[in-house]
Amino acid sequence: MLFVLIVLPLMMAGLMFILPSKRARISLLVLTALFHLSCVVCFWKIAPQTQWHGFLSLDVLGLLILSIISVLFVVVSFYLIAYLKGEENRSTRFFIACLLVFLSAMTLVTVSRHLGLLWIAIEATTLFSAILINFHRTPRGIEATWKFLLICSVGIAMALLGTLFLAVAATNIKSLLLEDLLSNAPALIESWLKLSVIFLLIGYGTKMGLVPMHSWKPDTYGEAPGPVGALMSGALTSCAFLAILRVGQICHQADQMAFFQSITLLLGMLSLFVASVFILGQTDFKRMLGYSSIEHMGILVLGVGLGGAGFYGSLYHMLNNAFAKGLMFLVAGNLYRYYRNSKAHHIQGVLHSYPQTGILLLVGFLCVTGFPPFGTFFSELLILNAAVTGKHYIVAFLYVLFLGIIFIGMSKIVLKMAFGEPQDKPADDQYRESISMVVPLVILGLIGLLLGIFIPSYLSEVLQRASGFLGGQ
């Protein structure tokens, strides 16, 4: 089953080059996404079998992230129906094929149990998302792609080195399968393990966009089309976070959690700091979203670094962030469609010109900045609680301070866009708000809201069990 889930999108991607009409390609994309989602829903009921000598298997952590990927992908593919209609002059063939390969690679990340395979999958996501970024074919887009590719590749190379170091550390285990590593963790050689943890954290941290390996993020998110941004900031970063959690899992079993947590804490604080510095005074909406993503990635690793309830908070925050960011990027996609720009000073009075998008922009903003009753509020609260109960008062103070500054910067730009007299009336009716460009966003907003007011017991149980992997209760 897992194998099918990986290979089917690949096959569909191949099919894209054969299919003649654009409409057929898009409907195939949507069908594949729906199939993927239905498979994932089934996995919640019936756990899939382990395949390929234990190389492929799905645990709760993987399931959680796979679900994020799947839901986001379905929403984005629905969104693309309308989005691609507006992009007449671009070839969709290659774009959709890459999207499908991207999906396949991300699925592989969540189900791979071998660390080498995990690395391969993550590198594959990098390569194919790089192709997706430059959809609009602008010089800026090329620059962003180049930076993304180079920095992430170097980062991923570090992760490869880290994986090799881990293999050295696991000399006595003679395997890089997660099951073997976890069950024999005490046999890992400590010095090599530490070395490998440092390299892995830097490597996958680059992919996640943690400071100081974050530098590609604002550029890339600033230039990527909205739907691609949604996938990258929602799904791709979660994949990278999964890789880091796997490292954490090993550290937990090998009794090196303190070592691991001290580094993630540092990374988290640095990320929050830099995000707050750059969100303040930002003039570009999408770049700001990039920094906001850095902020949230920082919060995720901060939660891991704090431990205790922080693990749960972190995983929960990952869910919230994925959908909130997805929503924001899709809004950015809409705005790009209407204004052909993402500079805040070109956009004013969205609420009056495009009321539905405007409301969604505000909802997304509230969701991202952690207003109740959106889930983000609770997860940020949980992480703050982890800091307070763990007596990390300075961390708690800085966390709150940075969140405050980020809020100041972010509200300035978002509110300026949402309110005010529209600068000029939209020239033609070509870009009216269509239902298909609003409904996917509404769905994401509703998910964000639901995650706050009501967590189903099975989801909470999965979160509990997943945080148990790292030593949380």
Next chain:
Amino acid sequence: MEAWLDMTLVLVVLLGLFMIGSNRLGAIIQIFGLQSVVLGTIPFLMYFSKIEIHIVIVSLVAMVLKGFLMPYFLFWAIRHVSIRREVSPLIGFGSTLFLSGFLIAGSFILSSRLIFPYPVMSDFIIPASFSTIMMGFLLLISRAKAITQVVGYLVMENGIFLFALLLLEKTPLLVEMGILLDVFVGALVMGIVVNHISDHFEHTDTSHLTVLRD
């Protein structure tokens, strides 16, 4: 056999130094190809006594991919770029050579502090791999031309490959091949992007690619 192995490893490091010292793009790519080929021979030298089909495949694929396909491809990428020289590197040639000397010394110190859990064929392997990684990194940091940076990344990968050779017996073939494939596709995509850069900007000087900033 170990003497040969040591000689080859020294050759790898020396080729890296050549790359850093060279200012012509074509030469750099050629030297990279040479280094990859030399690297491809190392598994044979290392596992001389117990050679397996698994090892042969890996080294042959690596040799072909990195030694021939990639240089060919990189040449394609720079074909219609008029500039063939690394004119104004961010850090001068002299200083980078000097730095790489330090880095080589550093990698020897680092590897002396890391005790490898089981005996290896040559105690040069780890330092050589570290220094190659470092030199790749140095190329990435100090050079302005996009193509040199791609080469730098590949040199880094070469260093990692060298380290991976130590574990060649234990890693499954699938994983090895996957890694090689990824690296290859990576270089391919980078090459395409370099091509795009030269199309759009009429240069491949990445120090000018600074529109996206705060």
Next chain:
Amino acid sequence: MNLFLTSWYVLMAASFLMLLSARVKKICGYLFLSSLIFSCLTGLVSAIHVLCFNTPEVFRPHWQFPFGEFYIGIDALSAFFLLLFFVLMLAAGIYGYGYLRDYAGKRSLGAHYCLYHWLSASIMLTLVAKNAVLFLIGWELMTVSAYFLITFYDEKESVRKAGYIYLIATHTGTFCLLAMFLLMGSRAGSMNFDQMMAVPFSPSLVVVLFILALIGFGVKAGFIPLHIWLPHAHPAAPSHISALLSGAVIKIGIYGLIRFILIVKHFPLGCGILLLVIGAVSGVGGVLYALGQHEIKKLLAYHSIENIGIITLGLGMGMMGQAFNQDTVAFIGYAGALLHVFNHAVFKGLLFLSAGSVIRTTHTGEIDHMGGLLKMLPWTGYLFLVGSLSICGLPFFNGFISEWLVYQALLGGVFHFDIHGIIFSCLGVASLALIGGLAAYCFAKAFGAIFLGKNRSKEDCHYKESSFVLCGPMVGLAVICAWIGLFPSMMVSFSLQAAQAIMGITVPLGMEETILDPLLKVTSVLWIAVFIFAILFILKKSLLKTRPVRETETWSCGYAMPSSRMQYTASSFAAPVLRIFRTLLVFQIKTPKPKKHFPAETSLSSSVLDASEYLFFRPILYLIKKLSRKLNWIQSGHTQRYLLYIFFFLLTLLIWKLH
């Protein structure tokens, strides 16, 4: 409880229905009015029920959400605040319906009404929450919905700025509350208020918590120097929203503080003193800044700060009384503060609504462009006068009763505390006296400049009095003002009930009488005054019956060509006292240098800048921004440099962790 829940459900249901029916304006409006009236009345009944029978009620459906629980209950304290909220919400809502009728074509009022209901529902939720997380949810929902209500006229730059400042200030305050509740929760092991009440907190922790609470709740309540959003937000919002903001939203800050006091209970003396000092500073500062304003709603906004100061003085006396184990003083202090909370909601609501009527007819908020409106808008004018008399604490109206109680508490402190307590009580007395005098000054200025004299605007203007929908709610509020002023016993006993809930003990027997007795005597003296007034009136009437009564121009001391522009303006009226306090205020008078030998035209303008905004918050924000600009080199655009960061970080980690 069922009544309360019904009222809440009706609000929520109506809000969604209104969103759906936003296109059909008439239905939307009627839906708004009917749901408003219904839920206010049911809510009022439920609140009064709790206050009359002193029977706390809880509702706990065991609905868990991350970290918290849906657990609500009405005790006397909540009921007291609910009471004032429902009164104000009803008045402001009906008024708002009339106020916005002009906008029916231009804007979607459905959204506005819906947000109004959301604001109401969130305030209700905040007031009854018995779980910290639930409280915070209500709190933040209130912040957000109030934000959207404030930015109703979002085409104006000033309105957007006001909304932005409001949102930032209150959200930043919320972070302090988060930290505070988490600290309390981690000690108590639960986020329920009940459990928090059961655990003792160490004195040093109490101080930390208290400071966090002061900042967190103080931002909302508008303590100086955290008040900066208030003077921006109130003028920006439509008037009925200003009334609600000033009457209810900032009171939720006070409610939160009281709830916090109730939970923690044992405070060191210093906390009470700190609160008293904050009250004195906010009171005096608020009224002084109010004197310096020329915009009517901004003036009223600063008066809200002043009244928050008076309330805080009462609370401070309550806390000090508890610290000195003087229950009587504490009771009177808390009761005075609570009663003033109620009174302020009523009279400030009245003032904002009547100011709204003025703005709606004259299309300006500048006091110095008005004048002589009493003849054209008699209802509005007299209602504004009632509000002014109440807010100045003059006899016959409700402000007097609550200020009386606060004075009682302060003077009680003078009798019963030790020397430190006495010194601070005296400070409180002096500042309250100053506040009273300055408030009267300020409202003489406001009422005089707006309603009396002649109109100062250049063109001839004839305004029409507002309709019944606008005047009705104001009359209602004015009647409450007078009712409490003349028959205070019911509200005083309600506020004593609530004070009882704060202290956690019952009122000692006979104390209610000792507090009420002087108040009743006061009212009898006031009746005598009315009687004497009547005699004087009759005397005058009878004397003038046979004498000539003429009407002519105001005597202008012989000047030949008096014009209405020559009247004393509000700014010049306020100038003398501002000069006295100019060291405390940023009082600027600007005159351009005269040009040429016979300057034809010159001007003079005076302004009072908010010191905490211009000398504290703006510089800090500027510094942070400058710092962040200084750090922009991090993102320089050079890939090589980015890679170098990674390298250095790797090196740092290696050195830090492995060697």
Next chain:
Amino acid sequence: MAQKILAIISLWLHLTFILVSSPFLLGVIGKTKAFFAGKWGPPLFQPYYDIAKLLRKGCVYSTTTTWIFRAAPMIALAAVLVSGFLVPMGGFNAPAQFWGDVILFVYLFALARFFIILAALDTGSSFEGIGASREATFSCLSEVALFLNFTALALISKNLSITGLVGGGVSLPWQIIGPALTLVVISFFLILLCENSRIPVDDPATHLELTMIHEVMVLDHSGVDLAYILYGGAVKLFVLGSFLMAILIPFKTQNIFMDTGIFCSGMTGLAVAIGVIESVMARLRLNRVPYFLISAVIFAVFALIITLVRGGH
């Protein structure tokens, strides 16, 4: 029932006493000033004549004015008269005395002042605006001083009703904390001068509107209204004066007539003192007046400190 009737009778007695005797003080002041100026001056009962004359005159109202202008004099007079009920006057005990009546006392004055100011603004005259603004400014400061004095007295006498505050309450402490009480008296006297618009704060006899305070505010009042205002001024002086007397004469002989006699002579003395001050002092410059009042505040604070240090604590 009998008690109630008694209470009503005492109320009327008190009212009559105030009404009858208050303009007399103005007469005494005038006479004293005339004496110092070496003139015979107007008769002692001149204020009575003035008021009676004004009551018989018709009124002129400005077209700008509203109901407030006409009601203000009555409200002011009523409020000031009622405030007199709270103060004991020699043999006459205060008909209304209860815990905290000092607060009402101050607020009644404030009410009167508020309406007079509004009436001044109602005319739309710039001169009256000037006067109103000044009056409001000074009264803010004097109110603070007044309250601080009350606090000091309350601290001394442990009581909060005016009768308790000044009557028996201060009799004993004069021996212990005389200095504090002296300061209170001085401060109170300064307030009295200010509140009643006497020199050195205000010159009731000036003829230049720009320099006036209280007089300029009532420029437009005429006839009955002016009479009420004049009467109100006289009553205010009388009530404040009797308060001061109650501090200065801290004993009672238990003989109503004796007490009243002492009180009356004290009041006359006070009027003479005011007259003397008016004759020998010049009016302060307007921008110095706040310092005058601040000194009253400082005296009160000083009195408080002394009480705290020396007092029963």
